[in-house]
Amino acid sequence: VAGDAVVEVPVASMLVSPAIAEEGKAEGYALGPEVRSQAVSVPAPSLSDQRSDLDRLLEAADAEPHCAIPPQVLREARFSVTLVWVAESLVRVLPVTQPPPLLGAAFDIGTTTVVGTLFDLRSGRQLAVESRLNPQSVHGADVLSRLSFAAQENGRAVLQREMVACLSEIIFCLLREAGAGRQDLYEVVAVGNQVMTHLLLGVSPDAIGRSPFAPAFGTPFTVPLSEIGLPGWPHGRLYVVPGVAGYVGADIVAGLVATRLRDVRRPQLFIDLGTNGEVVLCRDGKLYGCAAAAGPAFEGAEITCGMRATAGAIDYVRIGEDLEVSTIRGSPPLGLCGSGLLDATAELVRHGVVGSAGRFGDERESARLPARLAARLAFDDQPYFLLAEGDGGARVMLTQGDVRQLQLAKGAVRAAAEVLMERAGVGVGDLWRVVLAGAFGSFLNKDSALAVGLLPPMERDKVQSVGNVAGAGAGLVLISSEARRAALTVARQVEYVELSGSAEFEAAFVKAMAFPAVGKGGM
Numbered sequence: 001v002a003g004d005a006v007v008e009v010p011v012a013s014m015l016v017s018p019a020i021a022e023e024g025k026a027e028g029y030a031l032g033p034e035v036r037s038q039a040v041s042v043p044a045p046s047l048s049d050q051r052s053d054l055d056r057l058l059e060a061a062d063a064e065p066h067c068a069i070p071p072q073v074l075r076e077a078r079f080s081v082t083l084v085w086v087a088e089s090l091v092r093v094l095p096v097t098q099p100p101p102l103l104g105a106a107f108d109i110g111t112t113t114v115v116g117t118l119f120d121l122r123s124g125r126q127l128a129v130e131s132r133l134n135p136q137s138v139h140g141a142d143v144l145s146r147l148s149f150a151a152q153e154n155g156r157a158v159l160q161r162e163m164v165a166c167l168s169e170i171i172f173c174l175l176r177e178a179g180a181g182r183q184d185l186y187e188v189v190a191v192g193n194q195v196m197t198h199l200l201l202g203v204s205p206d207a208i209g210r211s212p213f214a215p216a217f218g219t220p221f222t223v224p225l226s227e228i229g230l231p232g233w234p235h236g237r238l239y240v241v242p243g244v245a246g247y248v249g250a251d252i253v254a255g256l257v258a259t260r261l262r263d264v265r266r267p268q269l270f271i272d273l274g275t276n277g278e279v280v281l282c283r284d285g286k287l288y289g290c291a292a293a294a295g296p297a298f299e300g301a302e303i304t305c306g307m308r309a310t311a312g313a314i315d316y317v318r319i320g321e322d323l324e325v326s327t328i329r330g331s332p333p334l335g336l337c338g339s340g341l342l343d344a345t346a347e348l349v350r351h352g353v354v355g356s357a358g359r360f361g362d363e364r365e366s367a368r369l370p371a372r373l374a375a376r377l378a379f380d381d382q383p384y385f386l387l388a389e390g391d392g393g394a395r396v397m398l399t400q401g402d403v404r405q406l407q408l409a410k411g412a413v414r415a416a417a418e419v420l421m422e423r424a425g426v427g428v429g430d431l432w433r434v435v436l437a438g439a440f441g442s443f444l445n446k447d448s449a450l451a452v453g454l455l456p457p458m459e460r461d462k463v464q465s466v467g468n469v470a471g472a473g474a475g476l477v478l479i480s481s482e483a484r485r486a487a488l489t490v491a492r493q494v495e496y497v498e499l500s501g502s503a504e505f506e507a508a509f510v511k512a513m514a515f516p517a518v519g520k521g522g523m
Contacts, residue, residue, distance in 0.1 A: 029480040033121040034087045034239075035102050035186045041080040057081070061090070084233075086186055091235035101184040103127070105171055106478045108251060108471035109192030109200060110134060111143055111275050112299055112308070113439060114166055115471045118174035121186070124479040128177040130170045133308075135162040136199070141296045142275045143195040147209040150199065160202045164229045167200075171231050185232035188225060189478040191241045191470050193249035193276060197221075201240065202228065211500070213246030220488070241477055241487050245496040247291035252278045253491045254473025255437050257483055259466060262287055262490065266432035267424070269417055271455075272470075273298055273440040277413040280494065281420040287490065288420045290497040292412035292505075297405040298338040298440040304384075305396045307335035309443065314340035314387060314396060316445070319347045322372060325388050333388035333396050339443045340387075344398045345406050346448035348385060349515045353377070356515045358407045360385075360400050407513045410454040415508035416499060417456060423497060428456045436465045453516040 042060045045051065051059075053074045061083055074081055077095035084092040084100065094100055102121040107114065115131040136159050139149040150156040167188070175182060190200060194215045198205035201223065203216050221240040225232040243249035252272060261268050261282040270280040277294035280287055300306035300313070307313050312334030316326040325340070327333050336344065348354040353373055355361065360383035366374050376386040384399040421427070434455055436444070446463045449455050455463060476483035499505040 029476050029483040029486070031124045031479060032481040033102075033104065033124075033187075033479050034481060034484070035104060035121045036085050037099060037102060038083045038085065039080070039096055040083055041096070042074070044079055053079075084186065086235070086237055089235065089237075091186065092233060101180055102186060103175075103178070103180055103184045104187040104189065104478045105174060105185060106471065106474035107167060107170075107188065107190045107192075108254070108468060108474055109163065109167075109190055109196045110251070110439070110470075111146070111193065111196065112137060112141070114163075114170065115468060116167065116170040116174055117471060117475050118171075118178055118180075119475060119479055121479060126475070127180075128174045130173045130177075132166055132170060134196075135166050141299070141301045143193060144209065146195055146199065147205055150204070151206055151209075156199065156202065156204060159199045160228070163196075163200050168229070168231055182231045183233055185225075186236040187478065188230060188232065188236070188238045189241065189474050190238060191250040191254040191474045191477075193251055194243045194246055195249075197240050197243070197250055200228070208246045213498075213500070215243060215246050218242055218244075218491070239477070241474065242491040244289055244491055244494045245291075245498075247276060248278050248280075248289050248494065248496060250487075250491075251470035252280065252289065253487050253494075254471075254477065255466075255469040256280060256287070256473070256490045256494075257476060257486050258469040258473035259435055259437075261435070262493065264432075267426045267430045268432055269420075269434045269456075271413060271417065271434065271436055271441065272438040273413065273436060273444070274438045275299060277409075277416060279413065279416040279420055281417070281424050281426065283424045283426055286424070287494040288424050288497060289494040290416050290420060290499050292416040292499060294409040294412045295405065297341065297402075297409040300335070300337045300341070302405055303336060303341060303402045304399045305335045305387075306341065306402075307337060309337040309339070309439070313337035314344075315443065316340065317343035317347055317387065319351055319373070323376065323387070332394075334394060336387065336396055336398065336402075338440045339445060339448075341398070341402065341406055342444055342448045342452065342454070344385070344387060345403055346445075346451040348398070348403075350451060353385060354403055354515070358403050358513070358515060360403075406452070407515075410452055411509050411513040414454055414456070414512035415505055418508040418512065419499065419502065419505050420497060421456075422504070428458060431456065431458060431462065434458065434463045436463065437467070437469045439468070441465055442467045451516070453512060453514070457516065 040060050042056045073093045080096040082094045082096050104119050104121050107116045117129050118127045195205045225236045226234050241250035267283045272278045275296050277292045280289040311329040312331040313328045314325050314336050318324045366377050382400040384397040386397050388396045446460045
C-alpha cells in the first residue's frame with residue numbers, strides 16, 4: 001500500500017462458521033465431580049435446644065463456621081434444606097423440594113478457536129456444545145502476536161475482556177440450549193496453552209515470551225466465576241488445569257488425560273498440530289514433552305491463497321487422470337485451508353512437480369511432466385500450480401513460497417518428534433501408535449502427512465486422529481475427581497525438553513525439511 005486506503009471486509013465473509021473440532025475421543029474415568037448436593041434436616045429449636053438456626057445447620061452439615069449460609073433460609077424451609085458444595089466450599093442453600101440441577105462447563109481455549117461443553121454433573125452427561133473463533137485473533141494469528149499485544153498499554157486488559165466475553169456468550173448459548181438458568185452453573189474448567197490461560201485470568205504472560213520462558217503459575221488456578229466476570233452462581237468457581245512449561249500447556253495435559261497415554265506401556269507419540277506444535281512421547285509410563293514453533297501454515301495463515309477451514313476452502317486434493325479438489329460444504333473454491341495445503345503439496349511431490357528439496361522444477365523440467373499438470377504450472381514472480389478457478393475469476397494456487405511455509409511447519413514438528421525419540425531411545429519401528437490431536441490433526445489426510453514427512457515413516461494404521469481431546473480432557477476434569485488428580489500427576493510427570501538453542505533440534509530440523517519421496521522431473 002503506497003498511500004491512504006480503506007479496506008472493506010464483506011459482512012458475508014465474517015458470518016461463515018469455521019470447521020471446528022468440537023468433540024474428541026476419551027477413555028472413561030469414574031464419575032465424581034467436585035460439585036455435589038447434600039440434603040439436610042435438623043430439628044426445630046426448643047427450650048432445651050436454643051442454639052441458633054445457623055449453628056444447628058452447620059453441625060448437621062458438618063460444615064465450617066465460615067461457610068456463607070443465609071440463616072433465614074433454614075426457617076423458611078422448615079428446617080429441611082439442600083446444600084450445594086463446590087469442593088469444600090458451601091456455595092448455596094436451597095429449600096428441599098427436589099434435587100437441584102448441578103451444571104458445569106468445560107472449555108478448550110485455543111489460539112484460533114474456543115469450544116465450550118455443558119455437562120450435567122449428576123450424570124456426567126453432555127448437554128450442549130458451542131464453538132467460536134477466538135476473538136483475540138484480530139490482534140494476531142499466533143501466541144507471539146498475542147504476547148506482543150499484551151505487552152502494550154492496556155493490551156492485557158483488552159485481551160482478557162475479549163476472552164471473558166467470548167466464554168460468557170458461549171455459556172449463555174449452552175444454558176439456553178439446555179433449558180437451564182445461569183444460577184444452575186457452579187463450575188467452569190478451562191484448558192488452553194499457557195498464554196491463553198494466563199490472559200483469561202488477567203495474569204501477565206510476558207515471561208513466557210522471553211528466555212527462560214517460565215509461566216507465572218504451574219499449579220491449578222482457582223478463582224470465583226464472578227471475579228473475572230463469568231456468568232453463573234456468584235460463589236461458583238473457575239478451575240484452570242495446570243500446564244507443563246511455557247509452551248506445553250493445560251490443553252496438552254488434558255489431551256494426555258483423555259487418551260491415557262501414560263497407562264500404555266508401549267511407545268507412543270502424541271502430536272497436537274496447530275500454530276504451536278506440541279509433541280509428547282510416552283514410553284513405559286514415562287513422558288517426554290516439547291514444543292516447536294510450527295507457525296500458522298497448518299491453519300491457512302501466511303499462505304498465498306490460505307484461509308481458515310470455512311465454506312469454500314479447498315480441503316482435499318488428488319491428482320489422478322485429472323486434478324480433483326473438494327471444498328468445505330461444497331462451496332465454490334475461495335482458498336486453501338491446512339488439510340488442502342498438505343494434500344496439494346503431497347500430490348505435487350508424488351507426481352514430481354516438486355522435488356525433495358521443496359523446489360518446483362523450472363520451465364524446461366516442467367515440459368517433461370504430463371500435459372494435464374504442465375498446463376497448470378506458471379512461472380511469474382515465483383512458480384505456482386493452479387488448483388482451481390472459482391466464481392468471479394478467483395484463482396486458487398499453490399506457490400513456491402507456500403511449499404516453503406509447509407516445509408518449515410512440518411520440519412519443526414517432525415524434528416521435535418525425532419529429538420524426543422532419541423532422548424527416550426525409541427526407534428521408528430518401536431512406535432506402537434502416533435496420536436494426532438487438535439483441529440488440524442482432526443482433518444488432515446494421514447497418507448498426505450506421511451508422504452510429506454510430517455510423521456515418521458510408518459504404517460498408516462498406526463496413525464490415529466483423536467479430535468479435540470483437549471476439550472474432552474477438560475470435560476473429564478470437570479466431571480471426575482479421578483481425572484482431575486490424573487491431570488495433576490501428568491503435569492508433574494512430563495519431562496520437558498527445551499528445543500530453543502538445541503543443536504540436536506537444529507540438525508534434525510534441517511533434515512526434516514526435505515520431502516521423503518521424489519517423483520520424476522522435480523528438483
